Amino acid sequence: MSEQSTYKVTKSDEEWRSALSPAEYAVLREAATERPFTGEYNDTETEGVYSCRACGAELFRSTTKFHSHCGWPSFYAPSTDDNVELIQDTSMGMVRTEVRCANCGSHLGHVFEGEGYPTPTDQRYCINSVSLKLAPTE
Template sequence: MTEQRSYPVAKTDQEWREQLSPQEYAVLRQAGTERAFTGEYTDTETEGVYSCRACGAELFRSDTKFHSHCGWPSFYAPAEGDNVELIEDRSMGMVRTEVRCASCGSHLGHVFEGEGYDTPTDQRYCINSVSLRLTDTPQG
């Protein structure tokens, strides 16, 4: 990750490497991308909460997930609060908006606007499955 910021959950590079699998580390800590249509949550319709796989911060809820057919889980809005941060990304010869976990700075994916999806925000948070952990919503 190129930009150095301070986050509430801070670990050394070695600690992240010990905690995360090689694929998780490549995506979460090195801003990689998993191959399209290979992630475990791409087509999942299970109700629940999607949290950061690195630190456990709540990021998205299943009620904002939709099928965009892009190859990665898509959400039209993050969960309530300031748990995601948006950063200009000028890599790969284009200008995009990177989505990171605001608690630990891990790379989650990118957000796109104005693509014509029938969602309340007209935004598509395109998130790597390997960046997330889904837990069922408690019955109450």
């Protein structure tokens, strides 16, 4: 886990605020979390590609999405490991692994391991819907 000092897509706070809705900005740029079971993609089963809502970089594919019943969209792997950045998060009195877009540094959610889900990786990328944009497969 490491934190990149530079990203391919960089904008000032003012530019991010003008490009994103208040809810998107809060999650993507301030690492907020949307309320569970309220996100647009929580129960979506549409086939396609999930990209970063801030910069459009591909992050996940529907083929790795699964129902974890945790309240947020869950994936067992990113489309490629290079598309996400994993960073140790010690906020809220616990140690977790934050998931960010490797292209622009936007906060996406967290990844958890060893929870016993029947997935090939035993990982759950717990991702805020508001940080994603789904492009359905035609």
